[in-house]
Amino acid sequence: MTPATEKVDVLICGSGSAGLCAAVWLARFGISYKILERRDGPLKIGQADGVQTRTVEIFDSFGIAEDLLKEAYHVLEVAFWAPDPDAEAGVQGIRRTKYAADKETEISHQPHVILNQARLNALMMGELGAAPPVEYECEVKGVEVDEAAAKDADAYAVRVTAAKGGKDMIYQAKYVLGCDGAHSVIRRSLGFKMVGDSTDSVWGVMDIYPRTNFPDIRKKCVINSAAGSILIVPREGDSMVRFYTELPEGTKVSDVSLESLQSHARKVFSPYTMDFAETFWWSAYAIGQRRADFFHRDFRVFLTGDACHTHSPKAGQGMNVSLQDGHNIGWKLGMVLKGLARPELMESYVLERERTATELIEFDRGFTKLFNSKYREENGITPQNVAEQFVKAGRYTAGQAVRYDESAVTTIGEHDKEVASRVTVGMRFPSAQLVRFCDAKAMHLVKGLPADGQWYVVVFSGDLAQPEVASRLKEISQSLEQTARRFTPAGDYPDSVIDRVLVIASDRTKVEQEEIPEFFTPVTGKWGMKSITKVFADDESYNSGHGHAYEAYGVDPQRGALVVVRPDHYVAKVAALSEVDSIRQFFDGFLVPTSQS
Numbered sequence: 001m002t003p004a005t006e007k008v009d010v011l012i013c014g015s016g017s018a019g020l021c022a023a024v025w026l027a028r029f030g031i032s033y034k035i036l037e038r039r040d041g042p043l044k045i046g047q048a049d050g051v052q053t054r055t056v057e058i059f060d061s062f063g064i065a066e067d068l069l070k071e072a073y074h075v076l077e078v079a080f081w082a083p084d085p086d087a088e089a090g091v092q093g094i095r096r097t098k099y100a101a102d103k104e105t106e107i108s109h110q111p112h113v114i115l116n117q118a119r120l121n122a123l124m125m126g127e128l129g130a131a132p133p134v135e136y137e138c139e140v141k142g143v144e145v146d147e148a149a150a151k152d153a154d155a156y157a158v159r160v161t162a163a164k165g166g167k168d169m170i171y172q173a174k175y176v177l178g179c180d181g182a183h184s185v186i187r188r189s190l191g192f193k194m195v196g197d198s199t200d201s202v203w204g205v206m207d208i209y210p211r212t213n214f215p216d217i218r219k220k221c222v223i224n225s226a227a228g229s230i231l232i233v234p235r236e237g238d239s240m241v242r243f244y245t246e247l248p249e250g251t252k253v254s255d256v257s258l259e260s261l262q263s264h265a266r267k268v269f270s271p272y273t274m275d276f277a278e279t280f281w282w283s284a285y286a287i288g289q290r291r292a293d294f295f296h297r298d299f300r301v302f303l304t305g306d307a308c309h310t311h312s313p314k315a316g317q318g319m320n321v322s323l324q325d326g327h328n329i330g331w332k333l334g335m336v337l338k339g340l341a342r343p344e345l346m347e348s349y350v351l352e353r354e355r356t357a358t359e360l361i362e363f364d365r366g367f368t369k370l371f372n373s374k375y376r377e378e379n380g381i382t383p384q385n386v387a388e389q390f391v392k393a394g395r396y397t398a399g400q401a402v403r404y405d406e407s408a409v410t411t412i413g414e415h416d417k418e419v420a421s422r423v424t425v426g427m428r429f430p431s432a433q434l435v436r437f438c439d440a441k442a443m444h445l446v447k448g449l450p451a452d453g454q455w456y457v458v459v460f461s462g463d464l465a466q467p468e469v470a471s472r473l474k475e476i477s478q479s480l481e482q483t484a485r486r487f488t489p490a491g492d493y494p495d496s497v498i499d500r501v502l503v504i505a506s507d508r509t510k511v512e513q514e515e516i517p518e519f520f521t522p523v524t525g526k527w528g529m530k531s532i533t534k535v536f537a538d539d540e541s542y543n544s545g546h547g548h549a550y551e552a553y554g555v556d557p558q559r560g561a562l563v564v565v566r567p568d569h570y571v572a573k574v575a576a577l578s579e580v581d582s583i584r585q586f587f588d589g590f591l592v593p594t595s596q597s
């Protein structure tokens with residue numbers, strides 16, 4: 001029998017963190033897509049749990065952070081424990097060496113939290129509409145790209161074979177995402193290899209309800225004892241706790257039992273007592289520090305997440321980096337398939353995420369060594385050194401150290417730092433508190449940049465009370481208006497491709513609405529109303545103090561600044577107000593001008 005064939009613009013293979021995050025964007029852009037998943041339904045329990053501040057920011061930009069923050073454990077402090085030198089001979093013991101803040105305040109306005117991966121997946125799934133297009137119990141078997149057809153942007157050049165309920169299926173797609181985890185069939189089918197360590201380290205993980213007199217059981221703890229190391233991660237709900245253990249070299253996953261993990265934990269915690277009232281979930285899994293040798297085929301099939309990088313769970317990166325791969329590629333596909341951006345935009349996914357994966361593996365190699373007692377002994381690394389390194393790695397482990405290289409969507413200028421000294425092109429746009437002009441609400445600037453697929457030009461105008469500042473803003477607005485119109489399809493809302501935000505350095509009570517150029521108050525949305533929510537003042541608020549945003553962004557109010565922010569909130573470009581024409585040139589580099597222009 002001829003297998004059933006289905007056509008879809010994007011086929012996502014795997015409904016894990018990477019696949020679902022990409023799907024959220026595609027749903028927002030209204031792209032035709034389908035997810036194939038071998039499981040019989042959504043992930044129910046287990047796997048990763050650490051949610052970096054960057055991932056919380058992403059959920060917030062999608063408008064789905066509230067439940068995440070409400071349900072999660074918030075990590076505020078880390079306790080470090082080491083062998084107790086005063087323990088009596090022959091008696092093993094541990095003592096606390098240090099407490100440290102889990103996150104420096106400036107790293108993010110969002111917290112680092114812990115929540116089950118299944119719950120995060122469910123929150124993303126909730127954004128895929130009433131009937132998410134997921135084909136469960138569907139096993140992907142292989143993928144092929146028709147190289148000649150791939151040259152035609154509109155061709156369904158990729159063919160995926162799959163099987164469901166004993167029946168073969170064929171999918172023809174324009175783009176395919178291999179989000180099918182560490183044993184990716186898509187990767188193997190393309191003949192790509194994982195390169196890096198040849199040996200896998202084996203990790204034991206258990207979610208347990210402990211009965212213990214260990215005092216820091218509700219804190220994130222790094223415990224290095226003579227009997228081995230354990231990382232404690234308290235779980236949501238005030239009772240459950242997760243223990244991570246790296247098992248000795250040579251351990252096979254099949255050798256690991258729950259009893260062996262529990263007995264190891266009792267030894268590490270000695271002399272404190274450790275009983276297990278209940279084990280909710282446990283697992284042992286092997287992991288190597290490796291990345292795929294290629295991330296794409298003909299820029300039509302892309303690998304994401306564990307399918308292209310694997311590493312230890314020590315720094316809580318796995319789910320986050322995977323989800324962020326999906327976040328990086330989803331909006332790009334959305335823009336290309338809507339005809340707003342040229343297909344070459346997809347090349348930036350590979351440039352950006354290959355580097356991120358390489359850096360992640362290098363970081364993980366160094367970080368993992370800190371937990372290896374043999375390595376510490378041989379290299380004279382003290383418990384104090386371990387604690388210091390752990391704290392130093394804070395920005396990285398928060399997901400805030402990612403910096404993308406120069407590309408069509410990230411252009412680095414020589415004078416960027418003179419214009420906005422605390423904004424870095426290629427890194428995510430930081431947030432600062434402002435007061436919204438229309439309703440006096442104190443809010444973080446990024447809250448005014450919802451992730452619906454549009455680009456943002458953030459204009460730091462200076463103080464509108466100064467006549468020269470006001471007239472300069474008028475001129476800039478005219479130029480930006482033309483730029484936005486040039487790339488907005490006829491009939492679409494004026495802010496749907498290039499949105500705008502104005503940040504004034506004024507006493508907001510002395511500014512009147514009519515002084516704000518109309519570019520910042522476009523008539524938009526289904527009711528055709530004038531939008532007045534895009535203007536903010538760097539001013540004192542009634543109940544939340546002053547955010548000092550110009551200072552936080554390093555912008556001189558006399559000079560002002562233009563900052564272009566990508567749909568995923570990475571900084572694309574910084575320019576002086578006098579360089580407003582360069583904004584149009586920037587967008588010309590990858591957007592498709594419309595017939596309106």
Ligand SMILES: Cc1cc2nc3c(=O)[nH]c(=O)nc-3n(C[C@H](O)[C@H](O)[C@H](O)COP(=O)(O)OP(=O)(O)OC[C@H]3O[C@@H](n4cnc5c(N)ncnc54)[C@H](O)[C@@H]3O)c2cc1C
Binds near residue numbers: 050117180285313
């Ligand atoms: C058992 C286990 C425990 C883990 N524990 C931790 C942890 O404690 N902490 C941590 O940080 N990380 C942990 N990880 C790693 C973490 O879960 C991953 O880094 C993260 O889930 C990667 O996301 P992803 O979307 O790339 O892949 P996944 O979340 O693995 O999603 C891949 C999806 O693809 C589906 N799939 C695979 N093959 C096919 C196919 N042929 N056809 C159709 N569907 C397919 C899978 O069923 C799955 O739903 C664990 C991983 C595993 C497997």
